[in-house]
Amino acid sequence: MHVIATVGGRPVEIQVRTVLQHAWANTTEALADQWGRGIRYGEPPTGANEAQIAERAVALGHWRAASDAIAWMERELEAVSPTEAERIAALVDESTTPSKRPLGQALAALRESLLGAGAEISRSLQAELNELGSTQVAPS
Amino acid sequence: MADRFSKTAIDRLGRKLAETTSPDAADTELLLAYLRQASSALDHTLMVVARVVSSLPAGAHVLHVTHRVKTIGTIIEKLRRGTGRLSQMQDVVGVRVVGSLGLAPRTSCRRSLQTASRARTWTIAENDPATDTVPCT
Numbered sequence: 001m002h003v004i005a006t007v008g009g010r011p012v013e014i015q016v017r018t019v020l021q022h023a024w025a026n027t028t029e030a031l032a033d034q035w036g037r038g039i040r041y042g043e044p045p046t047g048a049n050e051a052q053i054a055e056r057a058v059a060l061g062h063w064r065a066a067s068d069a070i071a072w073m074e075r076e077l078e079a080v081s082p083t084e085a086e087r088i089a090a091l092v093d094e095s096t097t098p099s100k101r102p103l104g105q106a107l108a109a110l111r112e113s114l115l116g117a118g119a120e121i122s123r124s125l126q127a128e129l130n131e132l133g134s135t136q137v138a139p140s
Numbered sequence: 141m142a143d144r145f146s147k148t149a150i151d152r153l154g155r156k157l158a159e160t161t162s163p164d165a166a167d168t169e170l171l172l173a174y175l176r177q178a179s180s181a182l183d184h185t186l187m188v189v190a191r192v193v194s195s196l197p198a199g200a201h202v203l204h205v206t207h208r209v210k211t212i213g214t215i216i217e218k219l220r221r222g223t224g225r226l227s228q229m230q231d232v233v234g235v236r237v238v239g240s241l242g243l244a245p246r247t248s249c250r251r252s253l254q255t256a257s258r259a260r261t262w263t264i265a266e267n268d269p270a271t272d273t274v275p276c277t
Contacts, residue, residue: 008181018240
């Protein structure tokens, strides 16, 4: 949610972000510092040579697609009733061995996928998750 | 004496900032004064946002509320991209709420902010979603 309040004639932007939206946006900011501020405006990334620029462009495409995935996932989660959500959370809690941790496996798979797409994205995302106090996902 | 923060004066400043690689001392001072004035809206905004956040429905967990005034560098960056005039830049001052907020709490938050907008000093409008860098629902 993104609104503009006008207080005493002065505009103030108010953003309300979910944790995932925040992690995505902050990671994008961190990437922009390394790959060029223009990526925030849809421009291609910078790089030391054409090969690196091409590699980053591919990774950036995946990263932008992740934004849509986050929006999709959050909409889907809205469809889960509070009761169902509690049951899902309980199932996750009851899982004691790594092989029975679907959520952890999914996160590890996501991290691996991001590693494949671009190490910088993965590092930035992990830093964001750590900053937010999330559990570190160990590489598989 | 002309208002140093009139739209004309601020837009003139914005054009100068966009065209120069190194703003002179007078322009920098004027921009800083403009930012100080703009940031005077923060106290009231934070008070309203805190009230809204404290009345969110059960299940909503707010991790943090932060605020910031845009830096000179990012203002110049935005002006150079030609995305608008300085007097129309709406994110010079911003407040951000981050949390585990589903659609219902976010809708509640929006309604509460709209209710607050009925106060004469506070009006609210949707921003252009195209300028947003995060997924919006």
